[in-house]
Amino acid sequence: MSALSLHKKIEENTGLLIFGILLVSSIGGLVQILPVLNQQSLQIATENTRVYSAVELTGRDIYIREGCSVCHSQQVRPLIAEVERYGPYSRAGEFVYDRPFLWGSKRTGPDLHRVGGKFSNDWHRVHLIDPRSVIAASIMPAYPWLAKREASQVGNITAKLSALRILGHPYSDEDIAAADSELEGLKEIDALIAYLQMLGTGLSEDISI
Amino acid sequence: MDEEDNNLYHDKVVIRLIQFSIIWAVLAMTVGVYISAELIWPSIDFGQFWLSFGRLRPLHTNGIIFGFAVSALMATGFYSVQRTSHAPLYAPRLAWFCCYAWQLTVLLGGLSLLAGWTTSKEYAELEWPFDIVIAVVWVCFGIVFFGTIANRKIKPIYISNWFYGALIIVIAMLHIVNSLAIPVTIGKSYSVYAGAQDAVVQWWYGHNAVGFLLTGGFLGMMYYFLPKHAGRPIWSYRLSVVAFWAFTYSYIWAGPHHLHYSAVPEWVLSLAMIMSVILLAPSWASMINGIMTVSSASEKLKTDPALKFIVLSLAFYGLATFEGPMMSFPSVNVVSHFTDWTIGHVHSGALGWNAMITYGTFYFMVPRLVGVELYSLRLANIHFWMALAGTMLYIIAMWGAGVSQGLLWLSVDEIGELSFSFKDIMSSMTPYYALRLIAGIIFLGGTLLMGYNLFMTLAGKHALKVYAPAVSPAFGVSS
Numbered sequence: 001m002s003a004l005s006l007h008k009k010i011e012e013n014t015g016l017l018i019f020g021i022l023l024v025s026s027i028g029g030l031v032q033i034l035p036v037l038n039q040q041s042l043q044i045a046t047e048n049t050r051v052y053s054a055v056e057l058t059g060r061d062i063y064i065r066e067g068c069s070v071c072h073s074q075q076v077r078p079l080i081a082e083v084e085r086y087g088p089y090s091r092a093g094e095f096v097y098d099r100p101f102l103w104g105s106k107r108t109g110p111d112l113h114r115v116g117g118k119f120s121n122d123w124h125r126v127h128l129i130d131p132r133s134v135i136a137a138s139i140m141p142a143y144p145w146l147a148k149r150e151a152s153q154v155g156n157i158t159a160k161l162s163a164l165r166i167l168g169h170p171y172s173d174e175d176i177a178a179a180d181s182e183l184e185g186l187k188e189i190d191a192l193i194a195y196l197q198m199l200g201t202g203l204s205e206d207i208s209i
Numbered sequence: 210m211d212e213e214d215n216n217l218y219h220d221k222v223v224i225r226l227i228q229f230s231i232i233w234a235v236l237a238m239t240v241g242v243y244i245s246a247e248l249i250w251p252s253i254d255f256g257q258f259w260l261s262f263g264r265l266r267p268l269h270t271n272g273i274i275f276g277f278a279v280s281a282l283m284a285t286g287f288y289s290v291q292r293t294s295h296a297p298l299y300a301p302r303l304a305w306f307c308c309y310a311w312q313l314t315v316l317l318g319g320l321s322l323l324a325g326w327t328t329s330k331e332y333a334e335l336e337w338p339f340d341i342v343i344a345v346v347w348v349c350f351g352i353v354f355f356g357t358i359a360n361r362k363i364k365p366i367y368i369s370n371w372f373y374g375a376l377i378i379v380i381a382m383l384h385i386v387n388s389l390a391i392p393v394t395i396g397k398s399y400s401v402y403a404g405a406q407d408a409v410v411q412w413w414y415g416h417n418a419v420g421f422l423l424t425g426g427f428l429g430m431m432y433y434f435l436p437k438h439a440g441r442p443i444w445s446y447r448l449s450v451v452a453f454w455a456f457t458y459s460y461i462w463a464g465p466h467h468l469h470y471s472a473v474p475e476w477v478l479s480l481a482m483i484m485s486v487i488l489l490a491p492s493w494a495s496m497i498n499g500i501m502t503v504s505s506a507s508e509k510l511k512t513d514p515a516l517k518f519i520v521l522s523l524a525f526y527g528l529a530t531f532e533g534p535m536m537s538f539p540s541v542n543v544v545s546h547f548t549d550w551t552i553g554h555v556h557s558g559a560l561g562w563n564a565m566i567t568y569g570t571f572y573f574m575v576p577r578l579v580g581v582e583l584y585s586l587r588l589a590n591i592h593f594w595m596a597l598a599g600t601m602l603y604i605i606a607m608w609g610a611g612v613s614q615g616l617l618w619l620s621v622d623e624i625g626e627l628s629f630s631f632k633d634i635m636s637s638m639t640p641y642y643a644l645r646l647i648a649g650i651i652f653l654g655g656t657l658l659m660g661y662n663l664f665m666t667l668a669g670k671h672a673l674k675v676y677a678p679a680v681s682p683a684f685g686v687s688s
Contacts (some may be wrong), residue, residue: 026382142252163391164399
């Protein structure tokens with residue numbers, strides 16, 4: 001059968017057309033994406049990478065809720081200028097507990113992957129509530145409500161840890177039982193700062209590039 | 210019901226979808242203008258969480274893609290599939306369900322984004338309850354569309370229907386795979402993929418949502434409305450066939466080029482780059498096919514704003530589909546990635562290609578649907594020049610911003626020290642952002658003109674009754 005007469009068949013048959021589109025469009029996914037999902041080396045945590053605590057996870061969910069990743073990447077590229085500006089480039093093993101990943105696609109503000117430990121908690125607090133009081137030229141939105149809302153109201157933290165455990169994150173029964181009390185008395189801003197301070201601390205300390 | 214009514218095309222749902230599409234265009238572009246102003250005057254969010262940039266930006270992109278673009282694709286898809294099949298819509302009530310259920314989903318989904326329900330995955334921000342509803346409505350869209358094709362009275366399935374068909378099938382596949390997650394509460398879920406693997410799945414989705422929705426779907430629009438409007442058959446049907454299969458095959462590989470210099474395996478990135486470059490061929494094949502089709506009707510180009518919009522959109526389509534593969538080279542991407550260049554690239558496609566071809570198509574369809582002349586040709590011509598000026602200014606502003614950001618970030622002096630602080634580079638962006646704001650206002654102004662023009666064209670009119678014509682026995686489906 002010549003290519004043209006084969007095509008004539010597809011062109012006159014709805015079912016064949018649907019099947020053809022499905023077949024042709026799935027090859028790329030099967031050859032390129034599926035192997036990545038099965039690649040074990042992408043699932044091995046680097047030396048100091050650990051699961052997020054109840055407070056850090058709550059902070060991370062606030063980071064997601066406020067759309068921080070719209071303007072801040074978390075992916076330091078292996079380039080001289082980036083390593084100098086931000087710190088060691090990002091490794092796959094640092095992200096194994098990141099659901100979803102937050103690498104971002106735009107740096108309206110600077111990359112945040114190595115921001116952990118660079119500024120004090122107080123600096124973050126003032127900066128989040130009123131960015132321009134710290135950096136006059138900043139165009140970051142202010143987040144005054146973070147200082148008012150309770151961290152325990154961000155979502156059901158017990159259910160969150162349990163869901164992540166189903167996905168393979170090593171939370172113990174004790175971790176899950178203690179989660180509610182860890183959030184007690186904290187504001188949203190405290191949780192977000194806890195998350196920011198642990199960002200990028202998953203590498204062994206002797207790695208400088 | 211007599212024989213005649215069985216052949217009546219369902220065009221009321223098409224008109225309603227066009228109206229919704231224009232409303233979404235105006236709303237989502239207004240949000241775009243507002244957030245571009247926030248980047249100049251950050252305090253205009255007045256400390257309100259729902260006016261915060263991080264929440265409004267996804268509202269802007271979702272409003273454009275799912276509100277404006279998908280409503281336009283449903284409208285033009287329903288219109289053209291009936292006329293190319295010589296059959297009325299299959300399950301017209303289901304088509305009405307698609308129309309209203311989709312609008313409600315976009316509306317509530319948009320509000321949920323303001324409330325902070327988001328997965329953060331670009332163009333897939335809506336949380337799991339919406340993901341499920343989207344999948345259901347999408348399947349209904351597929352049933353109406355493929356059901357109409359299956360009912361067709363004419364043997365061949367015209368090329369535009371393949372592109373609309375690929376849109377429906379591939380977007381369903383991408384949406385379902387990328388949205389897999391474990392729900393925790395009504396507005397929160399955790400992705401089943403983590404870290405680098407989540408990144409690869411997301412950009413397989415993200416890039417191909419652009420590919421099969423904003424490129425493929427709109428090529429379907431081009432393949433029906435351009436020849437129809439020019440009054441000429443498509444220049445080369447064989448080329449369109451080759452371009453379709455090559456496009457459908459190669460687009461799907463290109464996604465990971467969004468992840469250059471990341472922790473994703475090198476072979477995945479190289480493969481994505483190679484396929485991105487190969488993709489240039491089928492992309493341009495459709496552009497050439499369109500331009501050659503219209504070249505023999507060039508007289509009409511001088512007087513008809515609708516045709517001008519469609520032809521100009523092909524030029525921007527050519528620009529964007531050339532720029533994309535260039536940006537997939539690591540040596541270019543190292544400069545362009547994370548900068549406003551990406552935003553410029555997206556808008557050369559979204560404004561120059563998607564919006565303009567939709568505008569041209571609406572100017573063509575709306576008067577025909579109700580059987581009158583366009584309310585004002587003059588306003589449509591003014592709109593054309595506003596759209597062109599707005600798009601050009603936008604792209605130029607973002608090229609300037611993006612290239613300078615990219616180069617200045619990477620710049621080191623002779624002893625390897627960084628030349629510029631991030632803050633200084635960021636502060637130097639204000640003139641570009643101001644130009645972009647002006648560009649956005651001009652483009653939005655043009656869209657408002659069109660809304661008024663088409664509203665006046667439709668005011669008080671009813672859909673014409675159009676019946677499927679008889680089919681010559683040589684081409685008919687044997688029963």
